[in-house]
């Protein structure tokens with residue numbers, strides 16, 4: 694069997710997600726010379742190249758030629774055009790495609806590539822830049838064991854991974870973890886705003902909220918007991934937390950969370966149905 698080298702990584706698109714994964718990869722020890730980023734406009738790819746010493750190009754085809762693993766990190770509506778362009782200009786045999794695009798199916802990518810290429814769909818999130826990412830992965834049936842291991846290694850370098858057994862589960866990963874950081878940011882923004890209403894400065898309010906969120910997240914990580922138990926440990930009967938939690942409940946927080954995550958899932962499913 695032909696030996697497959699899967700060391701060189703190309704990002705097509707130099708935006709938020711490419712940046713988050715690149716930072717995580719470089720910090721985890723992947724040599725910068727093995728990473729290239731392609732983006733037609735210069736600003737973001739030059740900034741990434743300057744900061745991390747990675748290669749950069751304006752030309753997607755040059756990046757695909759350079760790499761073994763092609764990370765499709767453009768907005769979903771550009772995936773079709775990007776893949777068609779690649780398939781028209783280059784032999785993609787032995788390349789592994791790793792797509793981070795929300796709501797874009799493997800069938801759509803293979804159709805645009807005009808080949809039953811090896812495609813892994815992954816749904817990461819932006820904390821990947823700190824090595825604290827959470828990614829779901831699903832492999833097309835063309836993906837071999839070496840490619841699966843390479844995709845696993847790449848995404849594990851930037852955080853935790855789980856493999857899902859059906860492609861539509863990626864949409865659910867999106868609704869929980871892909872979009873999830875923004876849910877917590879919104880909650881923290883609202884808490885910061887109210888702390889400022891209480892009279893704390895913007896800086897003090899941010900510190901109060903960020904340290905509280907960090908401590909809470911770390912407690913969840915370090916205590917393998919139900920999260921509800923951690924909540925109960927803070928909640929004295931008839932006390933301040935109880936008053937706050939009752940207000941959240943009366944005003945429908947749990948239903949709001951469920952509805953919002955369902956809206957994210959529905960949107961991912963709609964995107965998968967559209968023709969891009």
Ligand SMILES: NC(=O)C1=CN([C@@H]2O[C@H](COP(=O)(O)OP(=O)(O)OC[C@H]3O[C@@H](n4cnc5c(N)ncnc54)[C@H](OP(=O)(O)O)[C@@H]3O)[C@@H](O)[C@H]2O)C=CC1
Pocket residue numbers: 705706707708709710711731732733734737753766767768769771775793794795816817818819871872
């Ligand atoms: N942001 C997030 O938290 C997450 C995003 N994703 C997915 O990641 C993908 C990228 O999202 P995100 O990084 O936020 O988006 P960004 O808009 O930040 O990045 C996309 C980049 O693609 C570039 N681009 C546009 N057209 C082309 C092209 N033809 N060839 C090469 N590059 C091109 C854009 O350049 P320019 O700006 O110059 O037009 C931009 O730099 C999406 O598909 C999204 O669904 C997945 C998980 C989480």
Ligand SMILES: O=C(O)[C@@H]1CCC=N1
Pocket residue numbers: 795867871872
């Ligand atoms: O909002 C989006 O569509 C992308 C996918 C998950 C996070 N950002």
